[in-house]
Amino acid sequence: MKHAMKHAILGAALLAAYVGVPLLFGGTPYVMGLIVAALTIAGVALAWALLGNLGGMVSFGHAAFFGVGSYTSAVLSMKLGVPVFAALLLGGLGAAVASVAMLPALRLRGPYFALAILAYAHIFQILATEMTPITGGAGGLLSIPRFPTLFGLEFGGKTGGYVIILTIILLSAFAYDAVRRSAWGLALKAMHDTEIATRVIGVPSTHLKAAMLALSAFITGVVGAFNAHFISFLEPDYAFSSTWTVLPIAAAIFGGYRTVWGPVVGALVIYLLDQLVFKPILPHGHQMVLGVLLCAMILLSPGGLLPVLLRRRRSEGGRHAHA
Amino acid sequence: MLTLEGVHVNFGGVQALKSASFAVAEGESIGLVGPNGAGKTTLFNVISGVVRPSGGRLDFRGQSLLKLPEWKRARLGIGRSFQIPRPLGHCTVRENLIVAQRFGARTNDPQRIDEILDILNLRDKADSDATTELALTEHKALEVGKALATNPSLLLLDEVLAGLETTSKRAFMERLGAVRDRYKLAMVIIEHDIPTIAALCPRVLVLNFGQIIADGAPDAVFRDPEVIRSYTGETTL
Numbered sequence: 353m354k355h356a357m358k359h360a361i362l363g364a365a366l367l368a369a370y371v372g373v374p375l376l377f378g379g380t381p382y383v384m385g386l387i388v389a390a391l392t393i394a395g396v397a398l399a400w401a402l403l404g405n406l407g408g409m410v411s412f413g414h415a416a417f418f419g420v421g422s423y424t425s426a427v428l429s430m431k432l433g434v435p436v437f438a439a440l441l442l443g444g445l446g447a448a449v450a451s452v453a454m455l456p457a458l459r460l461r462g463p464y465f466a467l468a469i470l471a472y473a474h475i476f477q478i479l480a481t482e483m484t485p486i487t488g489g490a491g492g493l494l495s496i497p498r499f500p501t502l503f504g505l506e507f508g509g510k511t512g513g514y515v516i517i518l519t520i521i522l523l524s525a526f527a528y529d530a531v532r533r534s535a536w537g538l539a540l541k542a543m544h545d546t547e548i549a550t551r552v553i554g555v556p557s558t559h560l561k562a563a564m565l566a567l568s569a570f571i572t573g574v575v576g577a578f579n580a581h582f583i584s585f586l587e588p589d590y591a592f593s594s595t596w597t598v599l600p601i602a603a604a605i606f607g608g609y610r611t612v613w614g615p616v617v618g619a620l621v622i623y624l625l626d627q628l629v630f631k632p633i634l635p636h637g638h639q640m641v642l643g644v645l646l647c648a649m650i651l652l653s654p655g656g657l658l659p660v661l662l663r664r665r666r667s668e669g670g671r672h673a674h675a
Numbered sequence: 676m677l678t679l680e681g682v683h684v685n686f687g688g689v690q691a692l693k694s695a696s697f698a699v700a701e702g703e704s705i706g707l708v709g710p711n712g713a714g715k716t717t718l719f720n721v722i723s724g725v726v727r728p729s730g731g732r733l734d735f736r737g738q739s740l741l742k743l744p745e746w747k748r749a750r751l752g753i754g755r756s757f758q759i760p761r762p763l764g765h766c767t768v769r770e771n772l773i774v775a776q777r778f779g780a781r782t783n784d785p786q787r788i789d790e791i792l793d794i795l796n797l798r799d800k801a802d803s804d805a806t807t808e809l810a811l812t813e814h815k816a817l818e819v820g821k822a823l824a825t826n827p828s829l830l831l832l833d834e835v836l837a838g839l840e841t842t843s844k845r846a847f848m849e850r851l852g853a854v855r856d857r858y859k860l861a862m863v864i865i866e867h868d869i870p871t872i873a874a875l876c877p878r879v880l881v882l883n884f885g886q887i888i889a890d891g892a893p894d895a896v897f898r899d900p901e902v903i904r905s906y907t908g909e910t911t912l
Contacts, residue, residue: 535777538770542763549761552723553821554749554779 369518374511384510386627391517394619395575397600399568401609402528407564408544412597413469414572416476417447419592421573422580423480423487426496436497440577447573448566458561477592492587496580513582524571529612606649608656617658676701676861677829682731684717691717693885704862706872709882710906715865719831723755724748749779754827756818758834762805768817769801772824779825794853795820812843832864836871
């Protein structure tokens, strides 16, 4: 009964996301563009939270994976003619490969890891700026191929982009959830407190952490690649901007970084609130309101928004059951 | 099965182990005793890979362990417990054993997990939070359980009986005996309680200041004047 209910809710949510949102906002490209941007941040936020929750690592360098993914996909499709959807996956793969360069940082913990990965992100930005023949240098890449029309569906527009980024997020969330529920997930959770105790029972903790770093990098890279083909333009300062690290972290913490869907909810709420409510009221300094909102959430509910909503739903369910 | 030859460990200027040499045969039970700071836990750390020795030879079933990380040693069949229990955080008792089995033994055998829970009297606590909902005896049992779930052939038990009162200690000893017989394990047990060691182990090693000073049957070892002096400073107990 509980399972059937869960499946029904999931089905309704998918229907609303894939059909309801395009029907409601498909005619207003501005709003649809904002939703796509929010989901792009959500994708990075989800990947960031995955690394924190499962790998036990706080990263300040996800912009590196975002940038590497976007450049890999853009360059492959522009210079080698790789089909855009294949390039999207190769962008993720490129970011995962880039994460291999960060493996030495896995020996570090806490703030040391965070700072090391931030430095790595900067190195990749410099590489993108200096490798002019491939990346176009500081001038960037223009006219990156947009998503094609497939099976009569036009993916190059705002609504098509929305469907793609939504699918990327759903697949990423399912992958995250599957890892979390597996023996790998248990071992990864346990490693945070007692790494040595897990190693002596056969857990290759460094390999597991490296795998989580690669998975997180892959998801971020795919999201970065999506963004490159969606906006059709790239430059190093934009692709490797710290915005791609800071906003996802804020979104994940606001929504509830310990849950799978919290970062997605957080990204949608803070980005859409900021753009649709705070920005029209305060064109300059609207981010301050966002900052205050984030501080309030951390103080009032350190677990984030989603756990609060779920608790409320459960307690209301309990009251109805008693009534 | 396990051979140590001239193993030494230096921590800065301190020699924690000085040329330790001994062998453990298949199915053998050995008691490892010695005063505090003698190097007993360091010896376990060396065998399980937590500490790299400064020199010497360390072989398990003909294979050198020296370059293998802890997790590979566990997969070869070396299980260990910690003196201060280290349950896996955010996991239930059963999940602790599942992680140990999936990674250490690389099998998925719920029946064996149930068997371990039964032998160690943990069945009722299987779904309890391993960090917050266990008594000391249960924590100690879980330490043994995690090591057992890796399907070891050599079990290193670090003071699993310490801190238990007499009745619990007796019951725990019986469980250890049952574990050894059921899985035909070799065991090395660190324990301060001499009657307990004498009851469980036909062979005893004594460490003092990082050096093995006696190796033999409990009766002979505990009458050895050097052993008595290492514990009491006197030559008679």
